[in-house]
Structures are given as C-alpha cells and as structure tokens.
Amino acid sequence: MKTPQTLPRFSATFDPHSISEIRRAAATGIYDIRGGGAKRKLPNFDDLLFLGASVSRYPLEGYREKCGTDVVLGTRFAKKPIHLKTPVTIAGMSFGALSGPAKESLGRGANAAGTSTTTGDGGMTPEERGHSSILVYQYLPSRYGMNPDDLRKADAIEVVIGQGAKPGGGGMLLGQKISERVAHMRCLPEGIDQRSACRHPDWTGPDDLEIKIAELREITDWEKPIYVKIGATRPYYDVALAVKAGADVIVLDGMQGGTAATQEVFIEHVGIPLLAAIRPAVQSLQDLGMHRKVQLIVSGGIRNGADVAKALALGADAVAIGSAALIAIGDNDPLLEDEYRKLGTTAGAYDDWHEGRDPAGITTQDPELMKRIDPVMAGRRLANYLSVMTMEAQVIARACGKSHLHNLEPEDLVALTVEASAMAKVPLAGTDWIPGQRY
Amino acid sequence: MESINFDLNSTPLREINQYLHGAPETLKGKSVTIANPNGAHNIAVGLKADLEVTIQGHAGYYAAGMNQLAKVSIEGSAGTGVAENMMSGMVHVKGFASNAAGATAQGGLLVIDGDAGLRCGISLKGADIVIGGSVGSFSAFMAQAGNLVILGDAGEALGDSLYEARIFVRGKVHSLGADCEEKPMQEADRKILVDLLEKSGHADISPDSFKLFGSARTLYNFHVDNAGAY
Numbered sequence: 313m314k315t316p317q318t319l320p321r322f323s324a325t326f327d328p329h330s331i332s333e334i335r336r337a338a339a340t341g342i343y344d345i346r347g348g349g350a351k352r353k354l355p356n357f358d359d360l361l362f363l364g365a366s367v368s369r370y371p372l373e374g375y376r377e378k379c380g381t382d383v384v385l386g387t388r389f390a391k392k393p394i395h396l397k398t399p400v401t402i403a404g405m406s407f408g409a410l411s412g413p414a415k416e417s418l419g420r421g422a423n424a425a426g427t428s429t430t431t432g433d434g435g436m437t438p439e440e441r442g443h444s445s446i447l448v449y450q451y452l453p454s455r456y457g458m459n460p461d462d463l464r465k466a467d468a469i470e471v472v473i474g475q476g477a478k479p480g481g482g483g484m485l486l487g488q489k490i491s492e493r494v495a496h497m498r499c500l501p502e503g504i505d506q507r508s509a510c511r512h513p514d515w516t517g518p519d520d521l522e523i524k525i526a527e528l529r530e531i532t533d534w535e536k537p538i539y540v541k542i543g544a545t546r547p548y549y550d551v552a553l554a555v556k557a558g559a560d561v562i563v564l565d566g567m568q569g570g571t572a573a574t575q576e577v578f579i580e581h582v583g584i585p586l587l588a589a590i591r592p593a594v595q596s597l598q599d600l601g602m603h604r605k606v607q608l609i610v611s612g613g614i615r616n617g618a619d620v621a622k623a624l625a626l627g628a629d630a631v632a633i634g635s636a637a638l639i640a641i642g643d644n645d646p647l648l649e650d651e652y653r654k655l656g657t658t659a660g661a662y663d664d665w666h667e668g669r670d671p672a673g674i675t676t677q678d679p680e681l682m683k684r685i686d687p688v689m690a691g692r693r694l695a696n697y698l699s700v701m702t703m704e705a706q707v708i709a710r711a712c713g714k715s716h717l718h719n720l721e722p723e724d725l726v727a728l729t730v731e732a733s734a735m736a737k738v739p740l741a742g743t744d745w746i747p748g749q750r751y
Numbered sequence: 752m753e754s755i756n757f758d759l760n761s762t763p764l765r766e767i768n769q770y771l772h773g774a775p776e777t778l779k780g781k782s783v784t785i786a787n788p789n790g791a792h793n794i795a796v797g798l799k800a801d802l803e804v805t806i807q808g809h810a811g812y813y814a815a816g817m818n819q820l821a822k823v824s825i826e827g828s829a830g831t832g833v834a835e836n837m838m839s840g841m842v843h844v845k846g847f848a849s850n851a852a853g854a855t856a857q858g859g860l861l862v863i864d865g866d867a868g869l870r871c872g873i874s875l876k877g878a879d880i881v882i883g884g885s886v887g888s889f890s891a892f893m894a895q896a897g898n899l900v901i902l903g904d905a906g907e908a909l910g911d912s913l914y915e916a917r918i919f920v921r922g923k924v925h926s927l928g929a930d931c932e933e934k935p936m937q938e939a940d941r942k943i944l945v946d947l948l949e950k951s952g953h954a955d956i957s958p959d960s961f962k963l964f965g966s967a968r969t970l971y972n973f974h975v976d977n978a979g980a981y
C-alpha cells in the first residue's frame with residue numbers, strides 16, 4: 313500500500329512575494345524601489361457603508377433636486393481663495409516623474425471639470441501653467457526649480473512636509489529619467505540621481521514654519537491660499553501645528569498614496585491608512601474651532617465617488633487623486649499588455665516608474681514613448697472620470713437627503729469591520745458600538 | 752538718488768513690503784532705508800526691482816528672501832535664511848548671519864562680513880556666497896552649483912553630498928562631508944575666486960591662501976558599494 317503523502321505546504325509567513333524579495337535582495341544588494349502606493353490590503357473606505365434615507369430621514373429626488381458639489385479653499389487668510397466646481401483635485405506630481413504630455417493631460421482634464429492641478433518636485437513648466445486654469449505650486453524641501461516668479465504665477469502654494477507614501481522621506485529621481493530639460497530645471501548635471509532632501513533647508517519645526525509661511529504670504533502679498541501637505545502619521549498633532557503655523561488648507565495624504573519612486577519598505581511600512589487619519593485630523597480642527605475654516609483635503613487611495621462621499625462625510629472638504637488620475641489618462645492599460653510583459657510585469661501591476669520606460673508614455677522622459685499619449689484625448693478621459701466621481705458622490709448624498717456633498721456627516725455612515733469602526737469612529741453596522749467609545 | 756525712509760516702529764512690515772513690490776520700472780534706481788528693524792522677520796522679501804534697500808540694524812528670519820535684482824544691505828546681523836533662494840542682485844550682511852544663509856540661492860551675490868551659522872549655502876543652486884568669517888557645520892550640504900568662499904574656518908561635514916558647487920576655504924576645515932574632496936585649483940577656479948574677492952571687498956586677500964573643495968562624484972549614481980555613505 314502506498315504511504316499517504318502530505319501535500320507540499322507553503323508558508324503563510326514566507327509567502328511567494330516575501331520569498332522573491334529575499335532572493336532579489338540577495339542577488340542585487342539593493343532595496344526595491346518602485347512607484348505607486350501601498351499594495352497590501354489595508355482598512356479602507358470599502359469597510360464603510362452609507363445608511364441612506366428611509367422613514368426617519370427623507371431623500372432628495374435624483375436629477376431634480378439640487379445637490380451642490382463646489383468647494384472654496386483658502387478662506388482663512390488668502391485674499392484670493394480658490395473656488396472649485398468639484399471637491400476632487402489633482403494631487404502634486406512632478407514634471408520629471410511625469411512626462412510633459414501627461415502633465416498637459418492632467419491640466420486639460422482638470423480644467424474641463426473645474427478643478428485644480430498641482431505641480432511637484434522640480435518646479436513649474438510654462439506648459440503646465442498654460443494648461444491648468446487653477447494651478448497649485450508645491451514648495452518642497454529640495455526647492456528644485458523653485459522660483460519667485462512661478463510662486464507669483466500660482467493660484468495657491470502648497471508647502472510639502474511629507475507624503476503618505478513616505479512620511480519622513482525625501483524624493484528620488486534616478487539618472488535614467490534625468491533628461492536635459494529636467495536636469496536644467498533642477499540646476500544639476502544630466503543623467504545623475506537626484507535625491508530630494510527630506511527636510512526643508514531653511515526651517516525646522518513648527519515655530520520656524522510659521523515664519524516661513526509668513527514669508528510666502530509677504531512675497532505674494534497675502535493673495536494666495538497656503539496649503540500644508542503632510543503624510544498621515546500623527547494627524548491630530550500635525551494638523552494642530554500646521555493650523556498654528558498659519559495654514560489656510562491642510563492636505564493629508566494616507567499611506568496608500570502614490571509616489572513616483574520610493575523604497576518598497578517605506579511605502580508598505582511607514583505611515584497610517586487614510587481611513588485611520590481623517591477623524592483625528594478633523595477632531596484637531598474641531599478642537600481648535602477651525603473645522604471648515606481651515607479646509608482639509610485628503611488623499612491616498614481615492615478611486616470613486618463612494619470614496620469621495622465617505623471622505624467628505626468623515627469631515628474632509630475635498631480629496632486629491634494621483635494614481636487614479638494616471639489610470640484615467642492611460643496608465644497600466646491592458647491594451648499595452650504585450651509591452652508590460654516585455655518589462656516582466658503585467659497590466660495593472662506595472663510600478664517600475666522610476667526606470668522611465670513606461671509603455672503608456674506617462675512616467676517617462678523618453679521622447680518616443682511620450683508621443684503615445686494624446687493630451688486632448690487623455691484630458692477628455694480624465695474629465696469624464698472626474699465627472700463620474702462627482703455624480704456618484706451626488707447619488708449617495710441625495711440618497712442620504714443632503715443638498716450639498718458637504719452636508720454628509722459621520723452619522724450617515726456605519727462600518728463593516730471592527731477595525732474600520734474604531735478608525736472611522738462610526739458604529740459597527742447594525743449596532744451602536746464604536747470600539748473605545750461606548751461600553 | 753531719490754531716498755524713501757521707512758521706520759518699522761511706525762509703519763507695519765506689510766506696508767513696507769507692499770511698497771517694495773511696486774512696479775519695477777517705478778522703483779528702479781530708488782534708495783530705501785528701513786529704520787528700527789529690531790530683528791523683524793521677512794523684511795524686504797520677494798523684491799524684484801533694481802533698487803537699493805538699507806536695513807538699519809538687525810534683521811530676523813529670511814531677510815531679502817528670494818531677492819531678484821535688488822541690492823539689500825543689512826547693517827546689523829541677519830537671522831536664519833538670509834537671502835534664501837535669491838535669484839539675482841546682491842545682499843550684504845555687515846554683521847553675522849544665522850543658519851542656512853543663502854540656502855538654495857540660484858543667482859546673485861551674498862556677502863557676509865562676519866561669521867555664518869550652520870548649513871550656510873545648503874542646496875546652493877548657482878549663487879555666490881562670500882563669508883568674511885567662519886561657517887558652521889554642514890555648510891554647502893548638497894550644494895548643486897555656485898561658489899562658497901569662506902575666509903575663516905569651516906565646521907564639520909563641509910560639502911556633504913556635494914554636487915557641482917565650488918567651495919574655497921582660507922582657514923581650517925574641521926571635517927569634510929561624504930563625497931567632498933580637495934581639488935587642484937585650476938586657472939578658471941582662480942579667476943572666479945579673484946572676481947568674488949574683489950566684488951565682496953576683499954581684493955587685498957591673495958587667492959593663493961585658499962584651498963578648493965569639490966565633489967568626488969562617487970555618489971552621483973546609486974551603487975551598492977557606497978551604501979554606507981548615503
């Protein structure tokens with residue numbers, strides 16, 4: 313008789329990805345660098361549900377009864393606040409990380425939707441200014457391409473302290489992507505790695521930040537809203553300090569937030585998910601009497617109108633999208649599957665954006681590859697997508713009986729999991745239990 | 752020359768800066784004095800006209816920040832980030848300067864008669880800085896382009912992770928940062944040094960008394976064998 317064999321058993325701890333990483337590290341001696349955000353499963357907005365109206369609440373009529381979507385940013389100090397038609401903005405992504413035509417596509421899409429785009433590390437290009445009606449200018453630690461003329465041309469200024477993908481980390485643009493133009497904008501030689509500092513060169517700590525923000529206001533004659541962008545780590549305290557330092561708007565980026573290039577270990581293990589970060593940020597604003605006076609933009613893994621509605625219901629004023637906008641303009645398109653295969657990956661998983669060989673022509677500086685993206689068509693697709701997200705959020709808001717997206721509130725939400733309930737501070741569905749709050 | 756006199760004791764900073772942001776054609780050639788600065792922050796920031804501004808005392812943070820074209824003179828000492836991200840023009844500090852003097856400056860000339868604190872010329876992007884005294888540690892950290900001339904001594908980790916900027920030091924260097932090394936002074940370097948000494952009022956000092964430091968360029972592209980230096 314044959315002896316029964318146990319089946320080969322794979323380890324849940326040493327899963328195929330971990331094993332392949334050990335092999336890769338052993339062979340190369342270098343940590344893995346990639347683009348995109350955290351890929352592991354994290355508590356997110358899918359763990360929340362809206363209750364909708366019934367007998368105790370009544371809904372608004374779809375299509376007929378108005379449900380506002382606009383948002384005004386920068387009402388605290390700026391002489392010229394920004395008025396957006398939709399609370400979905402385009403997050404900061406640098407020229408350098410992205411190709412010129414990709415930036416143009418983002419500008420065209422945002423214009424059509426009545427929202428803003430944002431520059432990134434490396435400065436503002438004239439094309440970008442030209443293609444974006446409302447442009448937020450990032451002020452980063454590296455100060456690559458930082459120019460007072462551009463500061464004055466911007467509609468708002470975003471002081472970047474951190475990003476959700478890498479709170480506490482700087483930037484990195486590997487030599488392969490440093491074209492002559494990118495190098496020139498950053499005052500560096502062509503073809504060398506460009507490390508972006510993780511701390512600002514001329515201020516440290518919240519007291520200095522206050523003076524720095526005052527400087528930016530003085531230089532721009534107090535016209536422009538000043539945002540402060542932070543990676544989600546200790547949102548309660550970081551928001552309070554940013555408000556104290558004089559921010560008009562806080563941008564809070566969760567760990568799912570995309571990056572152009574960062575160490576995988578950083579992306580997956582530093583920072584907290586957006587779901588866990590919004591309530592402490594809002595609480596901080598409320599404790600200071602500043603909720604809705606200092607606006608809160610949140611980002612990190614926003615995909616659809618339901619995510620937008622949930623972020624707003626938890627107290628945000630607007631959201632920002634990076635990865636989703638890139639997908640809308642053609643990133644990781646299955647039509648390019650043959651080419652992704654050649655790069656050893658597959659559509660939907662391609663994230664070696666730092667190598668500059670993006671078949672979709674988006675995360676590259678290769679003149680041939682970037683010809684593949686038609687900014688008019690791509691801009692149209694982004695506009696469509698932004699419009700769908702806005703309409704989806706309206707569908708939910710009307711169902712909850714709200715005449716404006718900003719009237720959504722935590723009371724409209726329940727959680728599907730204990731974790732989400734604890735993080736979002738809304739009750740577990742079908743109960744009135746919020747971990748850590750009652751009984 | 753037409754002279755306009757402000758007094759920070761009686762005129763708010765906002766009003767003075769707003770005046771200094773007037774049409775460059777109108778401001779061109781004017782001379783402006785600011786009395787009683789008393790360490791106020793953000794004096795004369797964001798100037799974009801070819802005029803002269805004299806700050807009659809000590810300035811706080813970011814004095815003459817992001818300067819374009821203007822000649823700003825600070826008769827006392829300057830706080831953190833004097834002339835940060837300057838694009839052109841000239842800023843002259845007659846006293847001492849605090850940390851991050853001339854940080855990320857892209858053009859123009861910053862002259863400091865006294866000492867400068869930590870991180871002088873950090874991330875320098877093309878401007879020239881001449882320091883009559885000594886500089887603190889981490890000066891010229893990640894400096895990309897431009898020239899830093901130090902008549903006195905330099906603190907620890909000078910020129911750490913340096914890119915293409917030149918550092919001329921007359922005194923002692925406490926230590927060099929990663930990837931910064933002494934270089935032979937070529938004729939072209941010497942010319943730059945002579946010119947800067949002249950422009951900063953140090954024409955009497957011999958360029959031969961300086962050593963030149965630059966980037967060894969070993970960290971320009973990531974290599975695993977250098978991991979310890981990053």
Ligand SMILES: Cc1cc2nc3c(=O)[nH]c(=O)nc-3n(C[C@H](O)[C@H](O)[C@H](O)COP(=O)(O)O)c2cc1C
Pocket residue numbers: 347348349403404405406409410431432433450472474475476541565568569570571572611612613614632633634635636675
């Ligand atoms: C290609 C790419 C480049 C980026 N560049 C920057 C940048 O220069 N500055 C910055 O603050 N954030 C940068 N980010 C982060 C985004 O601004 C934003 O925080 C993030 O993409 C939001 O998360 P999401 O991608 O899940 O929407 C970048 C993101 C991507 C995908």
